[in-house]
Amino acid sequence: MNVLLTGANGFIGRNISAALTAAGHRVTPVSRHDSIDFARMNAPAHWLSHLKHIDAVINCVGIIGETGSQRFEPLHTLAPSALFRACEQAGVRRVLQISALGADETAFSAYHLSKRAADDVLRGLDLDWFVLRPSLIYGKGGKSAELFMRMARLPMIPVIGDGLQNLQPVHISDVVTTVMHSLTSRESRKTLDILGTETVTFAEWMQWMRRAQGLPPAPVFRIPFRLAMAIARLARHFNPMLQPENLRMLQTGYRADVQPLVQFLGREPLAVQPRLFFSDAVHTGRPS
Numbered sequence: 001m002n003v004l005l006t007g008a009n010g011f012i013g014r015n016i017s018a019a020l021t022a023a024g025h026r027v028t029p030v031s032r033h034d035s036i037d038f039a040r041m042n043a044p045a046h047w048l049s050h051l052k053h054i055d056a057v058i059n060c061v062g063i064i065g066e067t068g069s070q071r072f073e074p075l076h077t078l079a080p081s082a083l084f085r086a087c088e089q090a091g092v093r094r095v096l097q098i099s100a101l102g103a104d105e106t107a108f109s110a111y112h113l114s115k116r117a118a119d120d121v122l123r124g125l126d127l128d129w130f131v132l133r134p135s136l137i138y139g140k141g142g143k144s145a146e147l148f149m150r151m152a153r154l155p156m157i158p159v160i161g162d163g164l165q166n167l168q169p170v171h172i173s174d175v176v177t178t179v180m181h182s183l184t185s186r187e188s189r190k191t192l193d194i195l196g197t198e199t200v201t202f203a204e205w206m207q208w209m210r211r212a213q214g215l216p217p218a219p220v221f222r223i224p225f226r227l228a229m230a231i232a233r234l235a236r237h238f239n240p241m242l243q244p245e246n247l248r249m250l251q252t253g254y255r256a257d258v259q260p261l262v263q264f265l266g267r268e269p270l271a272v273q274p275r276l277f278f279s280d281a282v283h284t285g286r287p288s
């Protein structure tokens with residue numbers, strides 16, 4: 001297959017790209033690195049010339065916080081919606097959208113709402129679509145994974161409130177395997193949460209990250225939610241991930257049923273192991 005892969009040089013995109021190439025597919029990459037800025041791709045006509053000889057589209061573009069011209073609505077909603085509509089016009093039937101866990105009817109953040117708006121457009125089109133909603137992804141080179149790794153190395157681990165927020169982290173391998181299976185599956189028109197089997201609290205996750213880095217457990221340093229929000233209002237100028245709204249999403253915690261993923265993959269997601277924190281995706285295929 002010739003696959004148009006947006007966000008091809010990002011954390012998820014480059015792991016998908018490697019798996020596609022290894023499986024013998026051709027990757028047509030799209031990112032600003034390839035001179036295509038989503039901020040300017042908000043009409044189907046902008047995409048049609050890029051869809052010639054394309055068999056499938058995977059959208060992995062996204063931001064976790066707004067900076068400068070990088071805004072949620074154009075990047076998460078307008079450009080992907082235009083791309084999906086162009087796919088319908090061009091007859092590119094198989095379209096995979098990387099959304100995010102929580103981009104559902106409970107969404108309240110601009111991040112999730114802007115993702116959900118594009119997911120809804122895709123779900124309304126006559127295409128063989130998949131909306132894939134990963135939980136927090138860990139593995140080598142992920143921006144949020146690296147930020148958490150750095151935080152876990154501190155002598156005291158900062159947590160918001162009691163640090164008991166729920167996470168169901170998933171390894172990048174399981175995300176890539178789900179994408180690869182979605183690409184060729186006889187099933188389609190499916191919204192699937194991609195998450196691990198283990199639910200951990202944020203404080204536990206930090207300790208796991210310490211262990212993976214060969215460090216002993218550290219005491220936690222509890223930051224009251226209001227103070228954390230005030231700090232985030234300043235810190236967002238240094239790191240867009242540290243947005244107050246991202247803290248609100250962390251505070252909310254997201255859990256979902258892993259069984260639909262288990263059924264789709266034909267196996268459980270990978271159990272957390274120290275070496276996985278430093279590994280790229282290994283596309284494990286689907287047991288027959």
Ligand SMILES: NC(=O)c1ccc[n+]([C@@H]2O[C@H](COP(=O)([O-])OP(=O)(O)OC[C@H]3O[C@@H](n4cnc5c(N)ncnc54)[C@H](OP(=O)(O)O)[C@@H]3O)[C@@H](O)[C@H]2O)c1
Binds near residue numbers: 008009013032039144
């Ligand atoms: N990582 C996670 O834990 C996680 C979990 C759930 C959902 N997700 C979602 O998955 C998607 C990808 O995440 P990621 O971790 O791979 O992020 P990432 O490493 O930051 O990659 C983002 C990709 O988007 C591209 N991009 C950004 N702005 C662009 C623009 N204006 N025009 C065209 N391309 C643009 C980037 O390329 P250039 O900068 O070169 O343009 C890059 O390829 C995001 O939507 C994210 O919300 C991620």
